[in-house]
Amino acid sequence: MKMAITTWNDRIAPVFDVAGNVYILNVTESTPTGETLPLPQAPFAKIDSLLQANVEVLVCGAISRPLLRSAQGAGLRVVPFVSGSVDEVLAAWNAGQLEAAARTMPGCGCKHRSRRNRGTGCARWNTP
Numbered sequence: 398m399k400m401a402i403t404t405w406n407d408r409i410a411p412v413f414d415v416a417g418n419v420y421i422l423n424v425t426e427s428t429p430t431g432e433t434l435p436l437p438q439a440p441f442a443k444i445d446s447l448l449q450a451n452v453e454v455l456v457c458g459a460i461s462r463p464l465l466r467s468a469q470g471a472g473l474r475v476v477p478f479v480s481g482s483v484d485e486v487l488a489a490w491n492a493g494q495l496e497a498a499a500r501t502m503p504g505c506g507c508k509h510r511s512r513r514n515r516g517t518g519c520a521r522w523n524t525p
Contacts, residue, residue: 400424400490401452402483404433409479409486413457414440414464420483421450424490444468456486456495 400423403409403416410416422431434450436443444467447455455468456476468475476495479486489495 398423398425398454399450399452400454400456401447401450402486403436403455403457404483408482409456409458411458411480413443413455413460413477416443416457419443419447421452424454429487440464441467444471444473447473456490 399421402420402422403413404418404420405411405416410418416436418433419436420431420433422429434446437446440461441464444464447468448471452473454474454476456479458478458480460468460475460477465475465477479495486495489497
């Protein structure tokens with residue numbers, strides 16, 4: 398399975414819509430290795446390039462609702478509002494905790510974010 402992580406300075410890029418690079422790796426390998434590739438500037442072209450690379454999972458920071466819907470409609474599993482380093486994301490993925498760690502990006506704007514709800518996600522983004 399191929400995963401794409403939008404990157405900026407070895408961290409998750411804060412906004413998918415304007416991200417310039419993506420780290421693509423095969424997470425089903427025992428030792429996942431990947432490569433960093435440039436993304437097109439046009440936001441919807443970013444999704445097309447991920448599909449052409451056979452990506453199944455997209456991990457990113459903030460993402461606009463139209464791009465989220467487009468990515469999900471094209472069959473991508475999107476894990477938005479992730480922050481941290483690429484190594485932290487990979488460690489969370491390997492531990493099976495990426496979804497729980499997601500949506501904790503500061504500035505999410507979710508009124509439901511609190512200590513007791515941390516990691517449960519923002520209700521307005523958790524739509525299929």
